[in-house]
Amino acid sequence: xxxxxxxxxxxxxxxxxxxxxxxxxxxxxxxxxxxxxxxxxxxxxxxxxxxxxxxxxxxxxxxxxxxxxxxxxxxxxxxxxxxxxxxxxxxxxxxxxxxxxxxxxxxxxxxxxxxxxxxxxxxxxxxxxxxxxxxxxxxxxxxxxxxxxxxxxxxxxxxxxxxxxxxxxxxxxxxxxxxxxxxxxxxxxxxxxxxxxxxxxxxxxxxxxxxxxxxxxxxxxxxxxxxxxxxxxxxxxxxxxxxxxxxxxxxxxxxxxxxxxxxxxxxxxxxxxxxxxxxxxxxxxxxxxxxxxxxxxxxxxxxxxxxxxxxxxxxxxxxxxxxxxxxxxxxxxxxxxxxxxxxxxxxxxxxxxxxxxxxxxxxxxxxxxxxxxxxxxxxxxxxxxxxxxxxxxxxxxxxxx
Numbered sequence: 001x002x003x004x005x006x007x008x009x010x011x012x013x014x015x016x017x018x019x020x021x022x023x024x025x026x027x028x029x030x031x032x033x034x035x036x037x038x039x040x041x042x043x044x045x046x047x048x049x050x051x052x053x054x055x056x057x058x059x060x061x062x063x064x065x066x067x068x069x070x071x072x073x074x075x076x077x078x079x080x081x082x083x084x085x086x087x088x089x090x091x092x093x094x095x096x097x098x099x100x101x102x103x104x105x106x107x108x109x110x111x112x113x114x115x116x117x118x119x120x121x122x123x124x125x126x127x128x129x130x131x132x133x134x135x136x137x138x139x140x141x142x143x144x145x146x147x148x149x150x151x152x153x154x155x156x157x158x159x160x161x162x163x164x165x166x167x168x169x170x171x172x173x174x175x176x177x178x179x180x181x182x183x184x185x186x187x188x189x190x191x192x193x194x195x196x197x198x199x200x201x202x203x204x205x206x207x208x209x210x211x212x213x214x215x216x217x218x219x220x221x222x223x224x225x226x227x228x229x230x231x232x233x234x235x236x237x238x239x240x241x242x243x244x245x246x247x248x249x250x251x252x253x254x255x256x257x258x259x260x261x262x263x264x265x266x267x268x269x270x271x272x273x274x275x276x277x278x279x280x281x282x283x284x285x286x287x288x289x290x291x292x293x294x295x296x297x298x299x300x301x302x303x304x305x306x307x308x309x310x311x312x313x314x315x316x317x318x319x320x321x322x323x324x325x326x327x328x329x330x331x332x333x334x335x336x337x338x339x340x341x342x343x344x345x346x347x348x349x350x351x352x353x354x355x356x357x358x359x360x361x362x363x364x365x366x367x368x369x370x371x372x373x374x375x376x377x378x379x380x381x382x383x384x385x386x387x388x389x390x391x392x393x394x395x396x397x398x399x400x401x
Contacts, residue, residue, distance in 0.1 A: 008052035008290075009061070009283075015040045016282035030382050032131050034285050034345060035374055041289020054290050058283060065284030067247040068276040069346055071229045073129050073158050074251020075272070076151075086145070089325055090152035094125075094160070096321035101125045104313050113306055116360040118168050119351065123369060124317040126161040126347035127154040131377050132340045146388070149325050150337050157318070158248065161347060166236070166245035169354055214265050222271050225254055288349045288370070296364035297371060303364040310372035318342040332391040339384040345373035 019036045023029065044051040054062065098121075105114070105121030114120040132154055136147045213220035229250040236246030258268070297303055319338030326334045348369050355361035361369075 004057055005055055006057060008055050009057045011044055011052035012041075012058055012283055012286045012290075015044070015286050019282075030385070032377050032381070034131065035377050037282055037285040038289040038292070038345075038349075038370075038374060041286040042292045042294060043289075045290040045292065045294075047292075047294040052290055054287050058287050058290070061280055061283040062287035063284075065276075065280035065282070065287075066346075066350055067229060067233055069281045069284060070162070070247035070350075071225075071251040072272065072276050072281075074248040074253075075255050075269070076129055076155070076251070085328065086148045086152050089328060090149060090156055093153055093321040093324045094156040096324065097125055097157070097317050098160070100317045100320065104317055108309075108313070113309065114365055115362065116355065119355050119360050120313075122161055122164045122168065123344075123348055123351045124313055125157055125164070126344050126351070127157040127318060127341050128344050128346050128373075128377065129154045129158055131343050131345060131381060136340075146329055146333050146337060149328065150340050153318075153322070153337070153341050157341065158347070159252075161351075162245045162248045165351055165354065169358060169360065211265070215267065219271065221265060221268050222275065225250075225268075225272060226275075228254065284349075285346075292370065293363045293367045296362075297367045300364060303368050306365065306368035307371045307375070310369055311375055314342045314344060314372060314376055315339075318344075330391070332387055336384040336387040336391075339380040339387070343376050343380045345370075345377045348373040 015037060019040065020033050023031065023033055023036065041052075043049060046053050052058070101121035101124045102117075104124060105117035105119075108114045108120050109117035129151075132150060136150060210220055229247060232246040232250040232253070234246070236249075297307075315338070318341040319335075322338030322341055323331075323334050325337055329337065352361055352366035352369050356363060356366055
């Protein structure tokens with residue numbers, strides 16, 4: 001313990017505490033806390049003020065924070081919503097997104113803006129559900145057709161992006177065929193685990209013990225969820241897949257298995273959010289700012305030019321396909337849905353870090369992608385909410401015929 005420094009970690013948690021507190025005093029200023037956390041991380045980092053750096057303590061908690069963030073995103077997967085017309089429209093829209101992502105990825109490669117067109121395509125397909133959910137839950141939009149379509153589209157984006165990242169950019173597999181086999185083995189492991197958990201949950205003695213211990217100092221459900229998270233992250237590593245997939249699938253497994261959350265343990269999700277968003281996830285976000293390569297972005301004008309290009313690519317890949325929602329939502333709400341689906345940041349940070357570790361993306365390109373993600377998180381949700389509100393006012397003010 002004498003060799004472990006807590007200097008940087010203290011600065012990181014100071015930022016994590018101050019940012020939401022300050023934003024709470026100005027509720028009309030709809031800036032996502034994650035954006036401010038990353039920006040402040042850049043400011044206090046080695047390349048500006050030098051108050052903090054990614055040392056051992058920050059690095060460990062940052063990795064856990066990334067895993068927990070993806071776990072909570074997987075926990076948001078609600079298969080009950082992916083049915084009927086919602087499923088059909090979301091599937092067609094995301095299929096078009098995949099096609100556009102490949103076209104844009106190879107176009108960026110031909111223009112010399114990226115090294116790996118496939119990694120660029122994967123990065124462009126994801127949606128940050130954690131940044132989109134507040135906009136959906138406002139005024140009860142999450143239960144409307146608009147909210148369901150955005151949620152379904154974001155779910156497709158998160159799940160498929162995690163799968164593709166693991167399939168195409170796993171360190172321990174040399175070819176796609178091997179990775180497919182590994183992914184199949186991992187999927188089989190997940191199915192067996194989900195079946196075992198489902199049977200376990202159905203046992204009355206086990207259920208009674210879980211209910212009795214869930215709100216005591218044992219916090220048995222939180223411990224069980226954390227153990228499952230680490231177990232599947234470890235399984236993903238052993239199968240040669242990206243850790244990001246194991247974390248996301250762990251949340252999805254809990255979502256599928258734990259169906260009676262509102263009746264027997266309504267505080268379970270609140271507790272997981274407390275562990276994630278109250279502890280480890282802010283460390284990951286601030287650490288992303290600490291490791292941000294400011295010099296690569298500023299010293300080379302060509303890198304800075306990539307930011308609007310990547311931002312437009314996000315809009316093209318995820319925003320344009322949302323126009324398929326027009327028959328169900330109308331033009332303005334479809335545009336708003338496209339803006340929300342084009343909002344991406346945490347996955348960009350995670351994917352670019354993985355890409356840098358494998359040498360398929362440069363630090364400068366990663367910095368440009370992350371900056372584009374910051375702008376998307378700052379601008380797109382606010383614009384989408386304003387557009388939906390304006391549409392509602394127009395509809396209310398329209399006289400009946």
